[in-house]
Amino acid sequence: MQATSESGGGLSPIVKTVARWMAGFILVFGLSVVLYGHLTPGGGFAGGVVLSAAFILVVLSHGRREVLQILSERAPTIYDGLAALAFLLLAVLGYAAGGFFLNFLPKGQPFQLWSGGIIPLCNLAIGVKVGACLFGVFAALAVFRHLHQRSA
Amino acid sequence: MKRFAAFPLFLLVWMGLTWSLHWQDLLAGVLVSLVVCLLVGRFVALSVLPMLSPRRIFWTLVYLPFFFYHCVRANLDVAYRVLHPDTPIRPGFIRVETTLPSRAARVILASSITLTPGTLAVDLVDSSLYIHWINVRGKTHADYHRAVVAPFERILKEIFR
Amino acid sequence: MSSEAWAETLILIGVLFDLLGTIGLVRLPDVYNRLQAGTKCVTLGTCFILAGAAVWAGGALAMKAVICMAFVLLTSPVGAHALARSAYRSGVAAWEGTVVDDYRGHVERLMHAPTPMKDEATALAQTEIA
Amino acid sequence: MTAILIGLFALLIFMIVACLIAIETRDLLSAVVCVGAAGFGLALADLLLSAPDLALTQMVVEFICVVVLIRVVVTRQDHTHETPKDTFALAAVVLCLGLFLAACGFTFAALRPFGAPLFAGPEPTMAGQYVAHGLPDTGAVNYVTSILLDFRGYDTLGEATVIFVSIIGAYAVLRSVGRIGHASHK
Known part of the structure; x- marks a missing residue:
């Protein structure tokens, strides 16, 4: 941040400042979409897109270095794989209670956050997975090629 | 500590989004705000105290x-x-x-x-x-x-x- | 007036502002003037529509609408600003009726500056992603 | 029922033959055309199984893929081959379209009439089952989520796998330096 003075360096200070303010709130909103997927419209896929949008906004406004302070270069792949495994694990755990994808947790009261058994957990796994995926694709398209041009 | 400066703001927006004071929603809000602070807290550069x-x-x-x-x-x-x-x-x-x-x-x-x-x-x-x-x-x-x-x-x- | 009538009035005002914005988008001569019409009218129109929805629904949805309004008010001028800035820097000409242009000097200074600044002026996104 | 089964098996054999030709042939353009033929067979099979939405999607995706692939093949190889006789091409196109439209007519006749209520009616429907059992069986208020992650969770697992595999593919193709290249750079 300090290296690029206010006059030079990429997008204007207005965009940078507002992106700084918004990124956290976009993440909060995305997580609320993911976690309340079984109560309100939304869910893992939609919320994951919002999550990735927050990081894409940071890359677009501040460049790759800022994001690398938050997420390492391999983070998208790691989170992607871990979330996919978590989802599969939830599905397989159903066997312990009797069947594939069996909803083995207590159902809870309708309209409360803890209801629907494994559904919120599945939503969380899918949300992290989709977010990591989309950010990974963005990083692959926008960042990798640039790295290659630099090294060449 | 600096990265948790925006924690109350995130929690406030979460409470606005969920519009509920049930303990489950509040607990989830605290967890979500903590995660967001850990992820982008250093970056967000908003702090609550001067606003108050x-x-x-x-x-x-x-x-x-x-x-x-x-x-x-x-x-x-x-x-x-x-x-x-x-x-x-x-x-x-x-x-x-x-x-x-x-x-x-x-x-x-x-x-x-x-x-x-x-x-x-x-x-x-x-x-x-x-x-x-x-x-x-x-x-x-x-x-x-x-x-x-x-x-x-x-x-x-x-x-x- | 009942709250539903209030809500309908607010939404109607919002739609009217949106309509004015789109008319401006068609009628005004260049990118920068069109952005003016697009940003102002559409932002206020959206805010009015959201306010109407808040009055109509109340409760949790009203709170969501208020948060939406804050976000729209913060982000939409930034979008317009970024569009105008990059349009100017990539050489989109202003209308011939433009009376003063103080910005040209600044951009030309950037273009004739040493290499990194020049890169920055011509290819914004590329340097930034580095 | 048997007619549908016979048609399905015929289509399966047709698709298998097309795929075998696509693998074995030396000519890239012929291989692409065979892949397109297999996709067309799949669309027809979808229609026979009363899934017109899937069939239409399959057709659209197939068209785009085949067009893009043919474009790639033609530019890569600078392909010069004798153009087939016009009458043959026309006959083939008419035959394919006729088959597709016939299957469409067959399927649309079997569907419910347009505007018929899906949730009402004397016989138990799939949608009715979802609505009746969604909340008590899963505890989720949002029916879409309860279907997506509970009744048809296996389906969602498949979708997640598709995304996962495509991301791995994107990373493999787009990563900046390959393993060997990386070693030689150092």
């Missing part, structure tokens, strides 16, 4: 209706220019100097200017704002400053003092 001073809150409450009035006026102004058969516009790019100290204040000023009569902030370089004005009046930078920036700057200076 009564002077700031007072001037913000003054600023909002003032801004709303100008915003509506901007719309009627644009509506007049658009609907008039000759489209009476006299556009130009002008430069004004702002005396606001902090970057955040300058950004708020630029956004306010963009949403108010006939002006659109094109660039912000250090303390000079480049503005596209749909109907340039006056000749000198002082004229421009008085017409475009001064009313907002006065209140923003109080907020961000």
Whole structure:
């Protein structure tokens, strides 16, 4: 941040400042979409897109270095794989209670956050997975090629 | 510790989004805010304590209706220019100097200017704002400053003092 | 007036502002003037529509609408500003009726500056992603 | 029922033959055309199984893929081959379209009439089952989520796998330096 003075360096200070303010709130909103997927419209896929949008906004406004302070270069792949495994694990755990994808947790009261058994957990796994995926694709398209041009 | 400065703000937005005081929702909100702080807390650069001073809150409450009035006026102004058969516009790019100290204040000023009569902030370089004005009046930078920036700057200076 | 009538009035005002914005988009001569019409009218129109929805629904949905309004008010001018700035820097000409142009000097200084600044002026996104 | 089964098996054999030709042939363009033929067979099979939405999607995706692939093949190889006789091409196109439209007519006749209520009616429907059992069986208020993650969770697992595999593919193709290249750079 300090290296690029206010006059030079990429997008204007207005965009940078507002992106700084918004990124956290976009993440909060995305997580609320993911976690309340079984109560309100939304869910893992939609919320994951919002999550990735927050990081894409940071890359677009501040460049790759800022994001690398938050997420390492391999983070998208790691989170992607871990979330996919978590989802599969939830599905397989159903066997312990009797069947594939069996909803083995207590159902809870309708309209409360803890209801629907494994559904919120599945939503969380899918949300992290989709977010990591989309950010990974963005990083692959926008960042990798640039790295290659630099090294060449 | 600095990265948790925005924690109460995140929690507030979460409570607004869920609109519930059930312990499950609050617990989830605390966890989510913690995760978000850990992820982007260093980056977000918002802190709550300076916002809580009564002077700031007072001037913000003054600023909002003032801004709303100008915003509506901007719309009627644009509506007049658009609907008039000759489209009476006299556009130009002008430069004004702002005396606001902090970057955040300058950004708020630029956004306010963009949403108010006939002006659109094109660039912000250090303390000079480049503005596209749909109907340039006056000749000198002082004229421009008085017409475009001064009313907002006065209140923003109080907020961000 | 009942709250539903209030809500309908607010939404109607919002739609009218949106309509004015789109008319401006068609009638005004160049990118920068069109952005003016697009930003102001559409932002205020959206805010009015959201306010109407808040009055109509109340409760949790009203709170969501208020948060939406804050976000729209913060982000939409930034979008317009970024569009105008990059349009100017990539050489989109202003209308010939433009009376003053203080910005040209700044951009030309950037273009004739040493290499990194020049890169920055011509290819914004590329340097930034580095 | 048997007619549908016979048609399905015929289509399966046709698709298998097309795929075998696509693998074995030396000519890239012929291989692409065979892949397109297999996709067309799949669309027809979808229609026979009363899934017109899937069939239409399959057709659209197939068209785009085949067009893009043919474009790639033609530019890569600078392909010069004798153009087939016009009458043959026309006959083939008419035959394919006729088959597709016939299958469409067959399927649309079997569907419910347009505007018929899906949730009402004397016989138990799939949608009715979801609505009746969604909340008590899963505890989720949002029916879409309860279907997506409970009744048809296996389906969602498949979708997640598709995304996962495509991301791995994107990373493999787009990563900046390959393993060997990386070693030689050092």
